[in-house]
Amino acid sequence: MLNHFDPATQRVDWSRDYGTPAVKSDQQITLTIDGVAVTVPEGTSVLRAAALAGINIPKLCASDNLEAFGSCRICAVQIEGKRGTPASCTTSVAEGMAVTTQNDRLARLRRNIMELYISDHPLDCLTCPANGDCELQDVVGAVGLRDVRYGFTGENHLEAPVDDSNPYFSFDPSKCIVCSRCVRACEEVQGTFALTIEGRGFDSQVSASEGEPFMDSECVSCGACVQACPTSTLMEKSVIEQGQPEHSVITTCAYCGVGCSFKAEMKGDQLIRMVPYKGGDANHGHSCVKGRFAFGYATHKDRITEPMIRDHIDQPWRTVSWDEAIEFSADRLRAIQAIYGRESIGGITSSRCTNEETYLVQKLIRAAFGNNNTDTCARVCHSPTGYGLKATLGESAGTQTFDSVMHSDAIIVIGANPTDAHPVFASQMRRRLRQGAKLIVADPRHIDLLDTPHADPAIHLPLRPGTNVALVNALAHVVVAEGLEDTDFIARRCDTDGYRKWREFISDPQHSPEQMTSVTGVPAERVRAAARVFASAKNGAIYYGLGVTEHSQGSTMVMGIANLAMATGNLGREGVGVNPLRGQNNVQGSCDMGSFPHELPGYQHVADSVVRKRFESEWGVTLDNEPGLRIPNMFDSALAGRFKALYVQGEDIAQSDPNTQHVESALRALDCLIVQDIFLNETAKFAHVLLPGSTFLEKNGTFTNAERRINRVRKVMAPVAGKEDWEVTQLLSNALGYPMNYGHPSEIMDEIARLAPTFTGVSYAKLETEGSLQWPCNDQYPVGTPIMHVEDFPIGKGQFAITDYVATEERTNRSFPLLLTTGRILSQYNVGAQTRRTENAQWHGEDRLELHPEDAELRGIHEGDWVGISSRAGQTVLHAHITHRMPPGVVFTTFHHPGSGANVITTENSDWATNCPEYKVTAVQIEKVSQPSQWQAQFKAFDQQQKRYLNEQPQTDAI
Amino acid sequence: MMTPVKIYVPNDTTALSLEADEVALRIQQAATEQGVSIELVRNGSRGLCWLEPLVEVETSRDRLAFGPVSPDDVSDLVAAGLLTGQQTHPLALGDIELHPYLAKQQRLTFSRIGKTNPVSLEDYSRLGGWRGLEQALALTPQATVDEIINSGLRGRGGAAFPTGIKWQTVLDTSAQQKYIVCNADEGDSGTFADRLVMECDPYMLIEGMIIAGLAVGATQGYIYLRSEYPVAHDIMNEALARAYAAGYLGQKVGGSAHAFDLEVRLGAGAYICGEETSLLESLEGKRGMVRFKPPLPAIEGLFGLPTVVNNVLSLAAVPFILDKGAAAYADYGMGRSRGTLALQLAGNVKQGGLVERAFGLTLRELMEDFGGGTLTGRPLKAVQVGGPLGAYLPASQWDAPLDYEGYAEFGGVVGHGGVVMFDDTVNLGEQARFAMEFCAEESCGKCTPCRIGSIRGVEVIDRIRAGTESDQNLELLSDLCETMVDGSLCAMGGMTPIPVQSILTHFPEDLAAPAFKPSSATGAKFHA
DSSP states (O other), X not given: OOOEEOGGGSOOOTTSOOXXXXXXXXXXXXXXXXXXXXXXXXXOBHHHHHHHTTOOOOOSSOOTTSOOOOOSOTTBXXXXXXXXXXXXXXXXXXXXXXXXXXXXXXXXXXXXXXXXXXXXXXXXXXXXXXXXXXXXXXXXXXXXXXXXXXXXXXXXXXXXXXXXXXXXXXXXXXXXXXXXXXXXXXXXXXXXXXXXXXXXXXXXXXXXXXXXXXXXXXXXXXXXXXXXXXXXXXXXXXXXXXXXXXXXXXXXXXXXXXXXXXXXEEETTEEEEEEEOTTXXXXXXXXXXXXXXXXXXXXXXXXXXXXXXXXXXXXXXXXXXXXXXHHHHHHHHHHHHHHHXXXXXXXXXXXXXXXXXXXXXXXXXXXXXXXXXXXXXGGGTTHHHHHHHHHHTSSSSOOSXXXXXXXXXXXXXXXXXXXXXXXXXXXXXXXXXXXXXXXXXXXXXXXXXXXXXXXXXXXXXOXXXXXXXXXXXXXXXXXXXXXXXXXXXXXXXXXXXXXXXXXXXXXXXXXXXXXXXXXXXXXXXXXXXXHHHHHHSSSEEEEEOHHHHSSTTHHHHHHHHHHHHHHTTOOSSTTOOEEEOOSSXXXXXHHHTTOSTTEETTTEETTOHHHHHHHHHHHTSOOOOSOOOOXXXXXXXXXXXXXXXXXXXXXXXXXXXXXXXXXXXHHHTOSEEEEEESSOOTGGGGOSEEEEOOOGGGOOEEEEOTTSEEEEEOOOSOOTTSOOHHHHXXXXXXXXXXXXXOSSHHHHHHHHHHHOGGGTTOOHHHHHHHSEEESOXXXXXXXXXXXXOSSOBTTBSBOOOOOOOOOOSOOOOSSSOEXXXXXXXXXXXXXXXXXXXXXXXXXXXXXXXXXOHHHXXXXXXXXTOXXXXXXXXXXXXXXXXXXXXXXXXXXXXXXXXXXXXXXXHOXXXXXXXXXXXXXXXXXXXXXXXXXXXXXXXXXXXXXXXXXXXXXXXXXXXXX | OOOOXXXXXXXXXXXXXXXXXXXXXXXXXXXXXXXXXXXXXXXXXXXXXXXXXXXXXXXXXXXXXXXXXXXXXXXXXXXXXXXXXXXXXXXXXXXXXXXXXXXXXXXSSSSSTTXXXXXXXXXXXXXXXXXXXXXHHHSOHHHHHHHHHHHTOBOTTTTOOBHHHHHHHHHHSOOSOOEEEEEEOOOSTTOOHHHXXXXXXXXXXXXXXXXXXXXXXXXXXXXXXXXXXXXXXXXXXXXXXXXXXXXXSBSSGXXXXXXXXXXXXXXXXXXXXXXXXXXXXXXXXXXXXOOOSSSOTTTSOGGGSOEEEEEHHHHHHHHHHHHHOHHHHHTSEETTEESEEEXXXXXXXXXXXXXXXXXXXXXXXXXXXXXXXXXXXXXXXXXXXXXXXXXXXXXXXXXXXXXXXXXXXXXXXXXXOEEEEEETTOOHHHHHHHHHHHHHHHOOSOSHHHHTHHHHHHHHHHHHHTTSSHHHHHHHHHHHHHHHHHHOSSHHHHHTHHHHHHHHHHOGGGGSOGGGSOOOOSSOOOOO
């Protein structure tokens, strides 16, 4: 025996492929491989055991993110006392097993198999895009194939035509070795089942849907197949065009709140491709079409590359130096405060920028502006989550890790569309559904999750928009009425008085599914079935999105969800919990960082003098003890002439906020609008100062995802305008006379750790060693807290909340008989500023109005017709898309294109507690029209004018 | 009034393909014309294929046979007194059960075939049906499994794995649901025994599957039937419907507290779906692709649950074993091959048909005594036993007793008992090519040695036969065979080299370029 290798003591090297997935087992097995004793968990494959011991058995069809398949036969080994040459990927370890991985017989077998492969493979290695990154090439080299005795005149696939239909990758079947890794990745990793093998025997070939071009197939371009391909069959076009990358940097995706880790693969400062990082704690090596491919916006010609200023918005922009732009801004802000008072200015932090940048903007406002007029786009998405969860569970955040879903037995998804908006997490959830977890979906639309392949039939509760609280009350009513409560959990963990009151409230027959049917439109029996499935599951988890929060009762609904979780004992362990799915990459972070007017970083109220004192001593200023203005208040104050200047970093309020015409009027009323963004966004068209922003690729920092995971963002290229966003904020602060002297974002994080109790233990050094950290991270939880509320709640006992259903004022009537609800689509992200400037536009070139065939029929609307949509707030025009996905009476659109004017129609109704707009319910009427709306015509003219101002600016030296 | 004469005209696939329906029609017409009252029974085949359609006439005295009867023979036969059982016509065969072809057999499994209307429950009971089930209902599951273990029954699909051990594994694996799956995807060249069971004695298979279900605790069975057997499909479905109606299937099997449901599922024409793991994939509604083993289907089979996958013949042997006892079955056979083997004589043979005999028979006895030599009358050259993946056996191996171990010793394959005979006009080089071609056609395409190797095998053999660098290509062929044997995922790729290697060993001259061969003699060539 040479030595003993115990992989348990080794850290996983994410750059290696161990052949088969890791197996968890309490039972450890010791075997010898080539004389080396190896100890691994029971159930581990021989291939993986060998790889862990540093013994590399050649392989082609095996990959450690896919179940063993056993088709290439290259990983054959010999096992003492066993017949033949079994594949090591499909052979599990056994105690005392003695494995030989290299001998003459195996060498001959492998060489002969490789000879077969190469007899049907082009010999263009030198000019092949995979040259240097090809597993087939590696294995051919490893087995020492020197001659292909079969020749190349036999039957082959060398002339198979390339499918170039997908904008991001090409499919060249002539290079295919039919290892099925792409097919398996599509099934096991992504869960879409778009790929298959068509034909049999030698005719076997990879096929998208039923022999369709990739672009026309069910493929969602997640890239899992491209990543899985061991050859250049499925290959990024960027690599085909530019060649292999030469170095890489691990960073975090700047799209949705999943926070996927990526390897940015570079050539100098050119980004060649983004490859999902296997060591990423949120995504484990998976990705979606946005993070994987849609990064071209970073180098798009529309990027703002120089600071610009102007006196009035009907003037062309003037390109100036950073110094001039900053001085111009500071002068204006000071002047306005001098005339209109300290409270007359404010700022909006970004949920797309880093924690450090967000922290700095709110610090600028509180310390340099001297007021609390700070808010963030979370106002319009997840502010009710913060409010509702803090009130019931004591912390403004989701309770679980994403991985927790793998322990769930019943999953409720309310007002979220994970396959479109959080695709990587949706894939994980679908994996669990394929394993047998039960799914309940509360959504007016028939979302794709309901059609998860190979899952049990789901329960769909297609409720009427605006009736969430009625539904969650009905679910809770069934739990209580049918004795399905977890009385032990309630007794141990929840406030008894509050529970008693709630129980009395919810037991009232008015909350029964039967009574609520007329409100929600959901059959009572289905609600009862859902409640039973959820309450009787060992582990029940609730996931929700903006379909919960963006309502007049958004906060009530969040509390209703918390009630349901507490009543069924589904908190404080793996597989359960209340899980808000955050829309933007750093919504959680921007909230954590004190962006709200009433809270300092770490959700510490500004009225708390002890808290304020700590900040005052760290910051060296006196802080206002009154909460400042929320975004809608800023608009109202601007229109009232009291609010005159606004600093907006990385948010497009003119497109994303409701009642666009109201927002536009407010912006026009400002004397100084400073916009810091990577593009001339809709808000920037009303601005006086345009400060170039930097993309996530151009800076260092951290993002915090929906599971409270703090991930590092690492700079892979220089900012196009020379400055990272935090540097710009710092310049502005210094110009305003409040000194900031950070040399690196890590210093900002150190300051955050000193001030926010939940971040005490966070530092860049620790992030380097741990990879990521889930807050709270402090002395009590030095490496973070994956699952919250295990022992108790931050407020001690869980608080049940009384959640009376109050119908929204936004009701249908004769004039507005339909309800409009809004949402996202897979290929586009939020206001679309990034994704519209990528090839993703090929999937979704415009926002369309989805409606049920019945509603279309009634109005004589056909597929593709222009339809005018009118609400109490405004009017816009979109093309119609008729689909059974919608229930009758409800219409839907996305808001990815500014010219669509989706928010021209949405109203100013908002959540009673947080002012989060009621985007999800707008009463509308629709009719067939022949042209865009008046607003759209104005928008177009204004847009063209502003773009001219950008391009036809006067020469600086002329001024 | 006299009891009407019973006239039997088989309705199995063989007889039907030889116009049995027309024969029956003409007999009925003749009887009507003559005013003779007859009872026309559509029975199964007795497995004497060369005599089909084999018409039998049962009078109060005896039951006498005529065959092979073509529609045009009917008027002559009637004129010669067919309807009264006269035996003067040249096609008269006397009592068929005394025919040496039948008399010399040891029919344990096929004891009933051809005697009656296959879907008549009454006939089945009268001829000893359901007795095995009665026994099983009285036994514990373990006792039933023990019977099968003690009988020595081994899988008749080809792998020869001890059936009782497989059942034991399923019995010992606890699960909410278990399955009995009957592999009726009979795809080997020259085989038809499964079909005869299903078309001529379907209740025997049903009974065997119910017993298997009781033994291992499975309540659901599936018969995976090849789509090329439409007659078997109809007959099985009719039998299933009647068995349900009579209470043999359903919630209370035979009035007991046990449940067993059974249905037929049709394949879609892939040979590979006769491989048990591909069969399970196909049965699950997926593409017929081979799974790696372990896990064994007995532990993770259909839908990932414990599953008995048995061939039709294995399950058909079960009622006899339960009825007469393990010892009665084990008394037959030799060595570790116990019981009887259903051999199916086909190819270039004079008297093709089903021969059920205890293990130990020799090929020579089978081909000469039963088969009567070749149909062409030319000398026999080679015989392929065990389907398309079986070896071509030269004369020197025809005297070896047929048993699993003995055959394995010289590279022979008993398989499913298919025996395909070739006369001296066969070019075995062409057969070697066919072996690879068959694999190329039927490979599921999962593993590389089979997917690419088979097509390369065809090409290499073509080059050898064309005389192109013969030595190098013969070496390459031999390497390829080794790669396929060692590297393939399942028996399809792993056994394809067997016929090729047997030809390389025993008939190397046939692999030489045709220029060196005398021009081929006239006469039929029989591809397996």
